[in-house]
Amino acid sequence: MNGELASSGSAQLWERALKAMPGGVSHDGRFLPPHPTYFARAKGARKWDVEGREYIDYAVGSGAMMLGHSHPDVVKAVQAQMELGTFFATVHPLEIEWAELVQELIPSAERVRFTASGTESTLLAIRTARAYTGKPKLLRFEGHFHGWHDGVLLGMKAPFDEWPSLGIPDELRSTAAVAPQDANRVEEMLKADPAIGTIICEVSGANWGSVPISDDFLRDLRKLADRYGCVLIFDEVITGFRWSPGGKQKLLGITPDMTTMAKIVAGGMPGGAVGGKAEIMRLLDPNVEYKRYKPAVAHKGTYNASPIVSAAAVAALKVIRTGEPQRQADSVAKQLRAGMQQMIDELGVDALVYGESSTFTVYFAKGARRGSLASISPAAIRGSLNRDSLDIYTNGLRRRGVDNMSFTGGMTSLAHRDEDVPPTLEAFEGAVQDLLDAGRIVCT
Template identity: 50%
Template sequence: MTHDSNATLAARARAVMPGGVSHDLRFRAPHPIYFARAKGAEKWDVEGKRYIDFKLGAASQILGHAHPEVAEAVSRQMFEMPYTGDCHPLEIEWAEWLCRLFPSAERVRFTGSGTESTMLALRLGRAQSGRDKVLRIDGHFHGWHDLLLKGSKPGANTPPSLGIPQAIADLTVVAPPDVEAIAGILAEDPRIGTVFVEVSGANYGSVPLPDGFLPAIRALTEDMGHVLVFDEVITGLRWSPGGRQARDGVVPDLTTLAKIVTGGLPGGAVVGKAEIMELLSPANQRDGLAPPVSHKGTFNAAPMVAAGAVKAMEILSTGEVQAHADEMAARLRDGFNKVFARHGIGALAYGDSSTCHLYFGGTSIEGLDAATIRRTPPVLVKGLRDALLDRGVDFMSFTSCVTGLPHTPDLIDEAVAIFDDAIAALIRDGVLQ
């Protein structure tokens, strides 16, 4: 274990990595915090400071850090066969679990990440529909690749990155989460063949979808002949053992998965209708191509990942973990709202399933859109983030966090007390009024 301080490690990192980080959202001024150990819902930085973790590995660790059964399964597989690049029994068992749990899963193809899953799902949607353009919802997130990045920054009809060709961006159509508006767009543009939806609403539910949106978009795409893709990278195995689609009874054509579905390890999957998924089969041929849709990836269904994922499927399939996580999130939201009321702050903690989001623009999210969330003053964004980290609480972002199996009522109540102290400090310093 390193004995360097956070500041010393940051200086070393800046000398070898752009900005000193390996992910945009890990950047923090004056420097990031470097973590050395994590267990359950707690983690410790290199200086020995403890944090209550509501990030949980970017929502991937619903079972908590270093869950003993998952860790044991991965460790055992490391000694038996870590990776050979071959087929292996565990990938079949893992795929069978997904087919049992997710209503849309008639066939499964594993990928290297959630981003790769959305890339593959779009390729399949284009192949099935025979049309190049894709419609996605404003503010929803489907990974960092060129093909769906446009529209991820709410209210902007351009990609939030340099390096994306205009010809690629032109193939993506951004629409509001309004079924009537989407119907009009689809009717006017016959080149659109695929529709993507983050089923929680933008950014795992910080902007919830309108009531009835999912069944309505399912009916619309069926009527008009479009391939419907549900992005359940975060909701899969969090909203229920079969994701939001199982909880709400709405079945898409394809579903993209990662995070919890991989046991919190690197990887992802696309599941969906056999008719579409069989386009990936090397045993099939179309237009002289076998397989018609090409997909590769060195670490797809890597044995160590599959071992951890299968053990996670066993634990999560009962729904008991999700029920506990939901209960802890409700306790957290209730505690935060009591803090706001006690301090006379016009803000709201809200969320579905095991999530908690914060809105500082009033006490109702009626009519809330993703662009409004983004307009939170930067001084408040940084102030609350820093105040919580200084006191030992880590959120997934300034406005959002998740809960999991290892969160206990005592940890939740401790976090609420810390939040109360942080809010009081922001009021005292004039950051929050």
């Protein structure tokens, strides 16, 4: 680390950041008052801030670090590729090996095209699906997150019929329909609007599972997509390679027409992928002419499948396919969920702890302990703790050596161990007590 930066604390770095970047950050969600914590290094399930404080990390690179930070196989692969060349701006052998691994693991990936991020993956998948069906409209679900491009912002957060950002032409409203996670309502919308040709769904449920989704609903989507001639896209940017080596689709035996991927698929590096049926993906083939277009769907991107990212991805997926990362991460997350719920019950706090696979979420709301997962909605999860309360909770965890992901949840990795559970639960109890002391949550 640069010596000048290493000798600066987070407060000093924040003052510099404010003069260099809008709001001092490069991502909307990275600000935390009074100022963000600046991190200097990470290894395994731990990371350290610029002041040298150690944290158990449940943000895990926004879900990207399934193997933990700096897994030796990934580090070795990236170092070796750096010696051979960082970027060629042409094809190279590693991208083929990477694509073959994705094909091997993801059932829907008959063909694979690489991108530079999850946002780019959903953008490309939706464009390709529209080209295939000839229908312009996308059906997406309330609160589901598919990146930050214009085509997927309507419905991203409540109120779901309003744009969550300036700068988007209102004319784009006609290209998207927003539905609740309700199969009957979806069918009504498909019957009423023949312009809908694409359905996209975050298969964990909204915001990586903070709003649960039923397996039966995903099965219904497959049936409805077939019945109404729609392309079904499973957004597995989070679930892909985490719920199982083949993603949630492999776990459930439900194969979509297309799958969007990022994060783990790229070994925790900046990269993404779209996998899909060969007949759909052929529209990206530069040798195929379709309706006078060649290729039918335009897709470029300087850093698609760059050698450095490809090297990390290949190394990571070879470990991922063993299933051991999922088994270990799931085991620790299960212990955390049970321990957190027990602590909530002992404190008498009105909250519910839940999650699938290697995730955990804490839902603070009136009636939560007596409620069911089916009662949790996108609007409810965002409204359960206001921004100030979330800051109290997050800062409470960090003061006690734990870093969370977003809202009130986190994820585990291969690097997390049973011995991480007790100190995490101790930090959790302290953060909950902070909320109680501030009068932000109630006891039943």
